[in-house]
């Protein structure tokens with residue numbers, strides 16, 4: 001951990017959370033609810049990102065075309081700052097190794113990507129374009145490959161973006177699953 | 191690597207090009223943001239600046255053909271080509287005299303058919319209507335074009351415009367300085383040296399100016415650092431720059447439409463690196479028009495201390511079909527800054543404080559901001 005991160009965690013009174021979770025003692029994690037509204041955003045993000053890296057590693061699961069793992073926590077629909085705080089809160093208070101999904105259609109890919117640095121480790125679809133609209137069915141011609149579907153192009157773009165951030169994308173598609181637990185800003189589900 | 195850079199900054203040493211590159215490449219983004227925020231806090235505390243400004247684009251006719259530009263129409267008479275009569279331009283201000291902006295920000299295409307007196311009259315007219323208003327007008331690219339097109343030296347162009355009311359220069363037109371990029375994306379307008387020379391002369395004449403960088407297209411991180419290093423060198427020489435404004439490239443409707451747009455993380459990273467590398471720039475601006483209000487709010491925790499202004503009226507983006515608001519009210523800007531846990535400070539163009547608002551705890555998203563998630567489409571800023 002960099003000194004600067006240690007410094008902001010210390011200032012926010014969050015260092016103890018690291019120790020508690022490292023010992024597997026989520027029950028000892030004591031964070032007053034107001035902390036998540038008022039604490040320095042970067043301190044919350046830094047703690048959540050450290051926990052994410054320790055507990056679930058660098059893999060980002062991208063779930064397209066079906067509901068995600070029913071055990072996952074899903075953050076959705078919040079505007080920027082609140083979304084980041086909600087993702088961090090889910091990571092800090094959630095079970096060890098929990099998957100924290102961000103609902104891309106309701107927050108947009110831009111902010112979903114930022115949430116991945118604030119504790120989230122999964123994106124849930126359907127795939128959308130830059131403007132947040134569903135991807136068309138079409139194809140584009142790629143030199144040396146011929147026609148490639150827009151969905152595949154999107155997948156490649158997401159892989160590239162995540163790799164640039166040091167993360168590894170794993171795409172999941174297919175069979176139905178039940179609705180996931182939904183974590184909202186006002187909920188205390190975790 | 192970040193630890194070594196932190197130590198360097200703590201020792202008061204200046205970052206070099208290799209450090210700049212390492213910052214762009216670091217995967218420790220939260221560490222980068224925290225470091226940039228620390229420097230911003232040391233310089234400005236929890237203050238975040240904004241102003242009340244009016245954007246006017248008097249012509250989109252342009253003889254240049256920048257690849258990234260969705261705004262310019264090559265010739266008068268082309269569909270969509272538009273040049274305002276002076277009275278039409280002045281009316282933009284007259285309609286707002288009940289709550290007048292403190293600044294008028296004017297940028298245009300490079301119109302080969304207008305007389306120089308058009309621009310002088312334009313400024314004089316605004317000053318006649320509102321003598322107090324600050325005129326931040328014409329990028330270095332436009333000013334260089336004026337010099338070449340009307341057969342004057344840069345200093346003469348500036349002198350005449352200052353006599354007409356010019357108060358400072360916006361920062362557009364810098365794009366990417368490195369010739370490997372500049373020659374590919376905007377070969378037929380002012381070169382990097384010409385852009386820098388216009389600002390050098392303006393600073394010597396006592397004018398302040400801003401600087402920009404258009405990022406996220408074909409340039410590499412090395413090109414970005416080179417760009418920042420050139421700006422820093424000129425700032426060391428003149429001290430005339432006020433703010434640095436990174437501008438995110440947007441691919442819609444222009445000659446680079448096949449490229450993806452830069453991501454929000456790239457936006458935040460670029461702002462943070464700019465704060466750290468441009469140690470002699472007072473202000474780093476999160477331009478909400480191009481970032482969208484949501485990402486601009488996050489940027490206030492990543493080294494930015496300014497969010498730009500109300501804009502009030504803006505035609506470039508809306509003409510391109512953007513769904514984003516074409517302006518935010520002063521109340522909306524104040525609340526956006528307060529939501530981000532900062533203290534809103536209304537400034538004038540030269541960063542003199544006009545009104546300090548309190549830092550109050552405002553629940554995030556408590557204010558209704560139109561299209562707050564929308565990311566504006568950056569088409570041109572000459």
Ligand code: SF4
Pocket residue numbers: 252253254255256259260261262298299300331376379570571572
């Ligand atoms: S960016 Fe400016 S100079 Fe270039 S084509 Fe557009 S209006 Fe003309």
